[in-house]
Amino acid sequence: MNTFMNKVALNTFSSFDSGNKPSEQTEPERFYHGFVLGMVVNMADTYIVRSNRESGYGRYDVMLEPVDKNGKAFIFEFKVLDPDEDEKTLEDTLAAAHRQIAEKRYETELISRGFAPEKIRRYGFAFRGRECRIG
Secondary structure: HHHHHHHHHHHHHOHHHHHOOOOOOHHHHHHHHHHHHHHHHHHHOEEEEEEEOEEEEEOOEEEEEEOOOOOOOOEEEEEEHHHOOOOOOOHHHHHHHHHHHHHHHOOHHHHHHOOHHHHHHEEEEEEOOOOEOOO
16 A cells, blocks of 8 residues: 555645645645545445544544444544654654554544454554655
């Protein structure tokens, strides 16, 4: 997925699309959110796709709940590298996304719907311009 996202970003995105810093003016996180949401929405036959809904102590970016309750559920959190938050690398930003998922307990909604914690996958998406790291 990392290779695919970086290839798409490099060949498709403009720096004007993605911006170059997480500011309130350009809001590049919304651009990435919309892009990934657009890619997963066609999975609606096997997943219930939700965006920006409250769960736990916050609002996750994207959640994929499998229609088949035996399947795996996914939580996505998007972050843009923010040097003001002491993030120097995409790995730092990825770690911040994972901390947010854990601290805000975004899995709460899925657990209340009967999903076992081991069936829930948590993915951070870290972006800097046209670079992406998923983990």
